[in-house]
Amino acid sequence: MNCSHYHNLIYLKAELSEQDLLSLQQHLATCTSCAQLDAEVHLFQETINRIASQEIKPRNAAALTSSIMEAVHAQKSGTTIQRQVKVWIQENLLRYSLAALSLIQIVFFSLEFQNRRDPVAEQYSSSSNSVVILDSDMIHINPAERKQHTSGFADCKSPLIERRAYLECLKSKYSSTLL
Amino acid sequence: MDKDLEQALINQSANGDAIAFRRLVEDTQNFALSIAYKFLNNMTDAEDIVQEAYVRVWKNLHRYDPDFRFKTWLGKIITNLCLDTKKSSYRKMNIRAVDAATSRRVSDANETGKHLEHEELKEIIHQLAASLSEKQRTVFILRDLQQLEPEEVCRIVSMSEGNLKSNLYYARLKMKSLLEQYYSEKKRF
Incomplete structure (x- = not known):
């Protein structure tokens, strides 16, 4: 080499x-x-x-140790708060997330229900299918007759009867009354 | 300090025991200060760095790798802090190093023939080391001025043995050359 x-x-x-x-x-x-x-x-x-080989020593070893420990304690208290917040978030995150999700669902369904249109009501709300009872149709009938004619309507008011059936019943009664 | 005792103190400290941590600090603060001082050449700055380093140690005790010696880990933190905080200062020092050494030659002209006092020599070494590259300066300080084992230096600076030797070779070559230049200039005065 x-x-x-x-x-x-x-x-x-x-x-x-x-x-x-x-x-x-x-x-x-x-x-x-x-x-x-x-x-x-x-x-x-x-x-x-x-x-x-020259040994490096602090000017005041005890003072240096104290200043280090003070800095550590300051850090420790800050860290403790941070840790507590972190633990609280970890422990309660799932619980509060589920609660928030449930609340969102409730609000969503409430709004959806409000906007939902009743298909039966929609059907009968149009003029071609609605039963319109005009006062002018009934006015020429005397009160006794009117009571007789309209008393038949009460048959249609059973709470057990479905709304569509009730309207059909009402319509047929009214038609027969006019005839 | 006994390795088992050291590990026990580290574990206790990691669980928030400040008294155990204080014992660790008392046992290692001279070592930490020595490294910081050799990097910064200023006692106040070195003490600040040591304080900051122990706060970092405290915060990261749960990450401590028992395969490392505690002092090696502490040395790594100190070295990184010194390099981070003093990068700009070192650049300035680098520019000033030759000027400072030259002015010292002039001021020391009357002392020709006398040996350099220990403090002066230390000052010169620090000033000349500032003109090394960051890696060269780091390995020179840790290996030659702090006299850590090569394996420890490798772990502190995360460097292979070959890389360490290469940087150490160039650092010593340059430092020897600068010192010789300094002495020959001094003789001329």
């Missing part, structure tokens, strides 16, 4: 595997320029190690 390969190894001496370190040492024993570089890098590393 050439010297440039060993130059890399010289800079990474502390990170080398045993095999690479052995190979480097063997080369350094035979190559003056690489040995010179090795000495320079060694000096550089010593300088760096002097800086690294």
